[in-house]
Amino acid sequence: MTSTAAARAVTAERSAETSVAAEAIRVRLADAWGEMGAAWGVAPAIARVQAYLLARQAPLTEREVRAALGLSHRAASLALAEAESWGLIERVAEPRRVGRRGPAGTAYQAVGDHWRWFGRVVAERKVREGDPIVEILEQTAAEATAAS
Structure with a gap:
């Protein structure tokens, strides 16, 4: 392996580690926000979804939110709909939908x-x-x- 290839491999490994660490921080923030939301009378799933979308700073589909937070399809759908009705998040066209057939996908992002x-x-x-x-x-x- 050349020194350039080795440097790229180390950089890729560090990038993956940083990405995993960042994701763990986002999930911890979502969990903490969910606990605080419950104290305010907001369903924890709604608060968790909002915090996760705030931390991600990018549009995510319902499936991505569900996978990241370990929510059921129903819990994720209800939390997204309720957070949207409160004006905490908004629907946007799925940005990664290039070249796919069928109707445009829906993604959600935190209100900026x-x-x-x-x-x-x-x-x-x-x-x-x-x-x-x-x-x-x-x-x-x-x-x-x-x-x-």
Whole structure:
């Protein structure tokens, strides 16, 4: 083996090790984010999917997300749909679909502007959790006033 070939082999080996280490870090981040999400009332799978897509910084298919996080097809599909409805991730055309037959694939990526998704989460939580309780409080206060 020439010295150039040996150097390439060492570089390729280091690159593979770095890639494996980076993937382990991404999965650990997703797991930690999932635990934190559960404390906020967000399903752990949704939080894990969002964190993983944030860490990957590239569009991924449902199958890739499922494989990386060890989710079932149903859990991955539901988590992606829910994260999309919250505005945490968005659908994009699958970028690696060149030369394949059939309909275009779908991939998902994290919303790029972190303040944008944070604002969406706050707004969505207000709509889902805050607004209904305010309506009930106003209604019961009016009933209590009318009854007295």
